Amino acid sequence: MKANAVITGASSGIGLALARNLSKKGYGLLLVARRESRLNEIAQELGNCHVFVADLSVDSECERLEKFLETYDFEIFINNAGFGECGKFNAIPLKREFSMIALNIFALHRFTKTASQLLEKKGGGYILNVASTAGLLPAGPYMATYYATKAYAASFTQAIANELENSKSKVSVSCLCPGPVDTEFNQEAHVEFALPGITAEFCANYALKQMFRRKKVIVPGRILRIGLFFGRFLPRNLLVKIAGKQQKRKIAESLSKNTD
Numbered sequence: 001m002k003a004n005a006v007i008t009g010a011s012s013g014i015g016l017a018l019a020r021n022l023s024k025k026g027y028g029l030l031l032v033a034r035r036e037s038r039l040n041e042i043a044q045e046l047g048n049c050h051v052f053v054a055d056l057s058v059d060s061e062c063e064r065l066e067k068f069l070e071t072y073d074f075e076i077f078i079n080n081a082g083f084g085e086c087g088k089f090n091a092i093p094l095k096r097e098f099s100m101i102a103l104n105i106f107a108l109h110r111f112t113k114t115a116s117q118l119l120e121k122k123g124g125g126y127i128l129n130v131a132s133t134a135g136l137l138p139a140g141p142y143m144a145t146y147y148a149t150k151a152y153a154a155s156f157t158q159a160i161a162n163e164l165e166n167s168k169s170k171v172s173v174s175c176l177c178p179g180p181v182d183t184e185f186n187q188e189a190h191v192e193f194a195l196p197g198i199t200a201e202f203c204a205n206y207a208l209k210q211m212f213r214r215k216k217v218i219v220p221g222r223i224l225r226i227g228l229f230f231g232r233f234l235p236r237n238l239l240v241k242i243a244g245k246q247q248k249r250k251i252a253e254s255l256s257k258n259t260d
């Protein structure tokens, strides 16, 4: 039996695919999310799982998980829970944006610190922070807050990864930056993809392979990696315009689907 892994947002999508993959590798799992019945079903399917029901956009819920982690022996921590919202900035309720910032930034930040400190004490381990390709681009009109939260996750994670490497730590932190992945993300963000997505299973498999190699930035999909490489040579202004057009297309696709 291998060690344990903690996965936030394990009730669907990329988190669930990561859970299935790590379970096959023999890891025990701590599955964290809000939907208790889903987590229980997954725990039954996989076996050797603990379920921790928590809304990680709420401070006191994060504290409760932190306390639990002090007594739970784990080798891998995956900060995956997150969501986005598409639309005009003035039309999105502030409460929704604050909840996104609390989950995508505050929770990710605090669990990176908790996990990093606990793993240092244990002698090593892995942290995987799920950002997005959105976080590697300068900005995303019509998904402004989401892009900004993921830019935070990407910048913050790369900085910590560098610090840990410089101190020759046995703890590594990697940043996963997927493009479109077929999950429940769009349902939550109220849009349709403008581009075809990869499967959550492909994303999880590639991410874990690279995480175990202690890669700092992980981008699943060759076409995406090529696109990001050439994107470096474009002016920031143009990249922002391209990102905005993509988001507008997503909104149009979902409007046309809803009126069909």
Ligand SMILES: NC(=O)c1ccc[n+]([C@@H]2O[C@H](COP(=O)([O-])OP(=O)(O)OC[C@H]3O[C@@H](n4cnc5c(N)ncnc54)[C@H](OP(=O)(O)O)[C@@H]3O)[C@@H](O)[C@H]2O)c1
Pocket: 008, 009, 010, 011, 012, 013, 014, 015, 032, 033, 034, 035, 036, 038, 054, 055, 056, 057, 058, 080, 081, 082, 083, 084, 103, 130, 131, 132, 133, 177, 178, 179, 180, 181, 182, 183, 184, 185, 186, 188, 197
């Ligand atoms: N799908 C994509 O195209 C894509 C691309 C790039 C990056 N990502 C990132 O990948 C991560 C996973 O998303 P996904 O695509 O797999 O979407 P998903 O299927 O909607 O999964 C999101 C997960 O986060 C959990 N979650 C949401 N709010 C939460 C909260 N307040 N507290 C605790 N857990 C919460 C959800 O569980 P409950 O609802 O049960 O709480 C669910 O398990 C996110 O960080 C997302 O930003 C996704």
